[in-house]
Amino acid sequence: MAGQTDPHISLFSPQEVEFMAEDELVEIVPNMNMEQLNFISGDFGRFIPQIPTKVPLWLAVALKRRGKCTFRPPGWMSVDNLTQILEAERESQSTFQALPFSYVEIARLLFDHARDDIPDMYMVRSLVEDIRDVRLHKLETNLGSFQGTSAVKISNVSAMEVNIVRPFVIRALEAFYKHDKPEADVDRDTRSSRQQREANNEPRRPLRQR
Amino acid sequence: MASSSEAGGSADYETLMSTSDVELLKRAWRNEKATPEILQYEGALVDRAKEQIELVEETIDDYVENCIDPLVVSLYQMDLDRTQFLLRSYLRVRLLKIEKFLFHNLKSEEAERRLSEQEKVFATRCADDLAKHFEETVLLKLPENYQSVLKQSLISEVDDMVPQPHLDTFVVCRSKNFVSLNLYEEGESPETVEMERGDLYFIRYKIVKGAIESGQIDLI
Numbered sequence: 001m002a003g004q005t006d007p008h009i010s011l012f013s014p015q016e017v018e019f020m021a022e023d024e025l026v027e028i029v030p031n032m033n034m035e036q037l038n039f040i041s042g043d044f045g046r047f048i049p050q051i052p053t054k055v056p057l058w059l060a061v062a063l064k065r066r067g068k069c070t071f072r073p074p075g076w077m078s079v080d081n082l083t084q085i086l087e088a089e090r091e092s093q094s095t096f097q098a099l100p101f102s103y104v105e106i107a108r109l110l111f112d113h114a115r116d117d118i119p120d121m122y123m124v125r126s127l128v129e130d131i132r133d134v135r136l137h138k139l140e141t142n143l144g145s146f147q148g149t150s151a152v153k154i155s156n157v158s159a160m161e162v163n164i165v166r167p168f169v170i171r172a173l174e175a176f177y178k179h180d181k182p183e184a185d186v187d188r189d190t191r192s193s194r195q196q197r198e199a200n201n202e203p204r205r206p207l208r209q210r
Numbered sequence: 211m212a213s214s215s216e217a218g219g220s221a222d223y224e225t226l227m228s229t230s231d232v233e234l235l236k237r238a239w240r241n242e243k244a245t246p247e248i249l250q251y252e253g254a255l256v257d258r259a260k261e262q263i264e265l266v267e268e269t270i271d272d273y274v275e276n277c278i279d280p281l282v283v284s285l286y287q288m289d290l291d292r293t294q295f296l297l298r299s300y301l302r303v304r305l306l307k308i309e310k311f312l313f314h315n316l317k318s319e320e321a322e323r324r325l326s327e328q329e330k331v332f333a334t335r336c337a338d339d340l341a342k343h344f345e346e347t348v349l350l351k352l353p354e355n356y357q358s359v360l361k362q363s364l365i366s367e368v369d370d371m372v373p374q375p376h377l378d379t380f381v382v383c384r385s386k387n388f389v390s391l392n393l394y395e396e397g398e399s400p401e402t403v404e405m406e407r408g409d410l411y412f413i414r415y416k417i418v419k420g421a422i423e424s425g426q427i428d429l430i
Contacts (some may be wrong), residue, residue, distance in 0.1 A: 011243055019295070020236065034282065039289040040262045041232040062288060066281060151403045152412040162382055162410065162430055169412055173380045177414065 017163050021105035022058035027072040029053075030063065057106065061113050071110060071117040076100060079120050082127040089134045094142060096135060096156040104132065104160040139165055143172070231258055232293055239300040241422060244382070244429035246415060247375035248307045248315065249422075251326040259297050266290050304329065312337050313360060313372045381415050382430040383422075384408060 012020075023041070029052045036045035037059075044055050052072055055063075063069040075081070076099065085097045100106065107128045115121050139161060152173065154162075238252050266286060273283045308315055308329060315321045316337055325333065341359045349357045360369040385405040405411060410430065421427040 019292075020240070022292075023232075023236070034279075037282070037285060037289075039286065040230075040259075040266055040293045041289055042230055058288065058292065059285065062285060068281070151414070151417070154410045154412065157410055159430065166382060170380045173412060173414075174378065177378060177380075 011166060012163055014160070014163070017102075017159050018105045018109075021102035021159060022061075022109075023056050024100075024102055024106060025054045026057050026060050026074060026106070027052050027054050028060045028063065028069040029072060030069040032068050034068075057109060061109055064113050071114040073110065073114075073118045073124075074100070074106065076103070077107065077110070077118065077124060077128075079123050079127065082124060082131065086127055086131050086134065089131060089138070093138065096138065096154075098156050099131075099158060102159050103128075104158055135161060136164070143169065231255065231262065232296065235259055235293070235296045235300065237428060239296050239303070241429045242300060242303045242307075245422070246377060246379050247311070248304060248321060248324055250324045251304070251329065253326055256297065256300075256326075259293065263290065263293055263297070266293075305332070307375075308333050309336065311373060311375055312340060313369070314374050317360075317369065317372065377416050377419075379415055380412050381418070382410060382412055383418055383427045384410050384430055385421070385427045387426060 029050060030047040031049050032047065033049065034045060034047035036043055041056070044059065045053070047053065047069075060069065060071065064071060085099065088097050107125075110118060111121070111125055118124055135157075139157070143165065152169075234252075234255055238249075238255060242249055267290065270283060270286050270290065273286070308325070311321075312333060315325065315333055322330065344359050345357075349359065358371075360371055385407060387407050388405070403411070403413070403417075405427075418427050422429065
């Protein structure tokens with residue numbers, strides 16, 4: 001059912017996160033002629049051979065699968081840029097490098113459907129995976145150092161990463177908040193809440209998907 | 211989220227004019243999924259989206275009859291599917307929330323205002339059925355003082371059998387512009403948190419509730 005992802009696992013399923021990322025614009029080079037497309041989500045086209053144009057990711061993938069275009073990989077996906085980002089990520093323990101918000105989804109879709117359009121594909125792919133690993137690891141270690149606050153700032157974390165840690169962080173922050181404000185508990189106990197009561201406050205490690 | 215038609219940093223009116231319906235629907239869907247309570251029903255948006263969907267469905271039928279290039283037809287179909295998914299999921303998430311907090315939504319005036327007409331009909335019918343079911347199976351067999359669906363017993367002063375949405379939960383949000391929010395409730399130390407454009411925050415829902423309704427903050 002479209003509305004029913006289990007909120008205890010995560011609010012948005014990975015497919016839904018990908019769905020949201022598919023509206024990002026990417027550049028393609030069509031190899032055929034086509035009139036302008038007047039979609040509900042916007043107007044795209046015209047498509048003229050060899051003239052690059054910007055379309056949403058889902059449209060680009062659809063065209064590519066039918067052999068109607070080639071991809072122009074986005075600027076941030078070059079080997080040099082990614083190597084730089086990887087080194088910067090490894091150096092700093094607490095800050096994240098600026099990456100496009102949906103970089104995981106974009107990279108995944110491009111690898112799946114447009115291998116031949118990316119120069120040094122294997123290098124790029126292994127770099128992206130390394131970056132993902134380093135960032136996830138950083139997220140996990142940083143989560144262990146929370147103090148109870150009402151607002152936590154996380155900069156430059158991407159959509160997929162947020163989605164993975166979201167349930168854990170929400171529960172941890174709620175537990176902190178609850179124990180920082182003991183007078184609110186009297187009211188809270190008489191209402192049933194949809195979260196299960198946790199016996200201990202130890203932050204649990206989020207499950208890593210391997 | 212990078213929107214193809216948002217003018218960067220300009221007046222709200224201009225942004226509103228150039229944001230497509232699909233963007234607005236996606237934003238409503240995301241917000242609805244991420245908040246613990248039900249939000250204001252976007253009646254005008256849903257109606258417009260339904261019109262556009264019907265229009266495209268007719269167009270696709272025409273195209274198929276006129277034997278237009280099947281590639282083009284399938285692309286239009288894909289776009290249609292995506293928009294339909296957004297609309298359906300939006301409505302389903304709202305129904306889920308209504309069902310979850312059935313009695314609360316009918317009791318609290320503020321929540322009731324946020325439902326559409328059809329949702330109100332659904333909620334009242336559902337509540338009646340549920341109450342009847344409880345009464346017939348369990349409540350009538352309990353001792354006199356404990357027979358209410360809404361109260362634990364006649365001694366209770368408030369309706370404490372009614373689950374309420376958990377407003378103190380945390381959500382992830384990003385602000386479109388610079389926004390400064392009061393961290394604590396009134397009367398306590400007025401600490402503020404300042405959010406620059408594009409920063410991500412895990413923050414308590416109550417704090418950002420007003421800003422979400424006015425459109426300054428997006429939930430992720």
